[in-house]
Amino acid sequence: MENMxxxxxxxxxxxxxxxxxATTKGxxxxxxxxxxxxxxxxxxxxxxxxxxxxxxxxxxxxxxxQVIEVQDCYVTRLGxxxxxxxxxxxSHKGLLNAALGWPHARYRVRSGRDGADLExxxxxxxxxxxxRFTHIVIASGDGVFGQAARSLSTRxxxxxxxxxxxSLSPGxxxxxxxxxxxxxxxxxxx
Numbered sequence: 024m025e026n027m028x029x030x031x032x033x034x035x036x037x038x039x040x041x042x043x044x045a046t047t048k049g050x051x052x053x054x055x056x057x058x059x060x061x062x063x064x065x066x067x068x069x070x071x072x073x074x075x076x077x078x079x080x081x082x083x084x085x086x087x088x089q090v091i092e093v094q095d096c097y098v099t100r101l102g103x104x105x106x107x108x109x110x111x112x113x114s115h116k117g118l119l120n121a122a123l124g125w126p127h128a129r130y131r132v133r134s135g136r137d138g139a140d141l142e143x144x145x146x147x148x149x150x151x152x153x154x155r156f157t158h159i160v161i162a163s164g165d166g167v168f169g170q171a172a173r174s175l176s177t178r179x180x181x182x183x184x185x186x187x188x189x190s191l192s193p194g195x196x197x198x199x200x201x202x203x204x205x206x207x208x209x210x211x212x213x
Contacts, residue, residue: 069106071156073143074128075163076113076121078190079205084116090124096205097185101160108156110146112139140167147171153178160185161199166192173198 079097080089103109109128113121118132131142140163146152148171152159159175161168164186172182172195184191184199187206196202 068157069104069108070158070160071146071152072101072103072107072109072160072162073146074109074111074125075139075143075165076111076125077117077139078163078165079185079187081187081190083114085113085120085124087120087124090120093205094125097162100203100205101183101185110143112142114138137165137167140165144168144171147175153180157181158183161195162186164190164192164195166194168192169194169198176200 074097076085076090076093077083079093082089085093109125110131111121111125111128112131112133114134115132116134118130121128122130131139131146133139133142143161143163144167147159147161147168153175158181159172160183161172162185164184168184169192172184175182176198181200182198183201183203184195185203185205186195188204189206191202191204
């Protein structure tokens, strides 16, 4: 327990953790935060881009030209790091155009109402992305991502929302660390 106190004081988190506080919630929380920080140091600084291509294109079945146009605009405004990962979701009808227009992504397919949203939420909620990525980009304006964005922010992840102005949910905009609009001037942030 004394080692824990010294390692925390070296990081400037706490000066000393008394032996009595080992059973308190505060000391347990500090240990968990220290473990999470150690896990994050194992991974390089990188971003996860979860892309709802149907939402960004403004149509349920984006054409190849629309996908290419969205990707060009997206890269212009955000760019990609060498270690960044893109996960794109769409219905089965848009898979071919998405794969041809935005190669080098991981594709998730689900048809039906909110199918793409549900696939991206599955990634955000069940793949421990907060431990593996320092920055999460939610490329959709749908309000269904608001709770996931708030949860990631409380775990210390920077959350950027990318959307078209006319499709951005106010709740999602409030949950994000910053907002980038695809259909506006460069460097727009909320």
